[in-house]
Amino acid sequence: MNSRFPAVVIFVTAAAWAGFAVWLGTSPGALLLAFGVNVSTPQMLTEVRAFYGGVEMAIAVAMIILWRRGDVFAALLIGGLPMAGSATGRCVGMILDGFSEMHAGFAGLEIMGAVFCGVGCAMASREAKHGPANS
Template identity: 70%
Template sequence: MSSRFPTVVILITAAAFAGFAIWLTVMPNALLEAFGIAERTPQMATEIRAFYGGIEFGIAAAMFVLWLRGDLFAALLIGGLPLAGSATGRCIGMMADGFFGLHAGFAVMEAIAAVLCFVGCAMVSRGNSDG
């Protein structure tokens, strides 16, 4: 089985997580401004740095380490589950709160990325069960 597709998905997903982590660690106001939050507190900035910075960097690092170890399934699962959870949470929020805005676009992108990760999981699983 060719591992090109799963590998490409892993590397792009990990790079996206790392890119957002670096960007929002350095510029937490960017997220606040994107969602129309005019006033920022140090607590808000720290929370954005912790979750959008720290956790996303941790996901990227875990994906990369698992990829290096050859555990493509785990790397894809580590990337896909948070994306699926985030997309689901956004959809629930949009329905409950009646506000869509940027959330709809983010939900679509996250859902597509999650599906790609899960397709990669299926490809890797199928390849492992054949051999």
């Protein structure tokens, strides 16, 4: 595997977090409609903006700051752990609340993202111990 793989994963993951942050920070009602919430309150919209806009943008920014500081492992951990946690929550929800194709799809994407971040973490850890790979 290429030694640039962890950096590519950082940028793709940060872009995904930032993309969702901008989309749902500016259009919080889109998420509510996707989940069948036809009537919302200003407080609900603010909550969507806060978490999906603010927290997701913070994850993206933290990843880039950590990458710039040379801490690739931490950047990938910051990006991957929330994905793993979200996927776990979705899977538990589908067990307790019933299957949802939408949630299964989101969980699948989050699991893939978490796995890519995990592989990147393993590569960064190995590189920190043994130096850059020749491949």
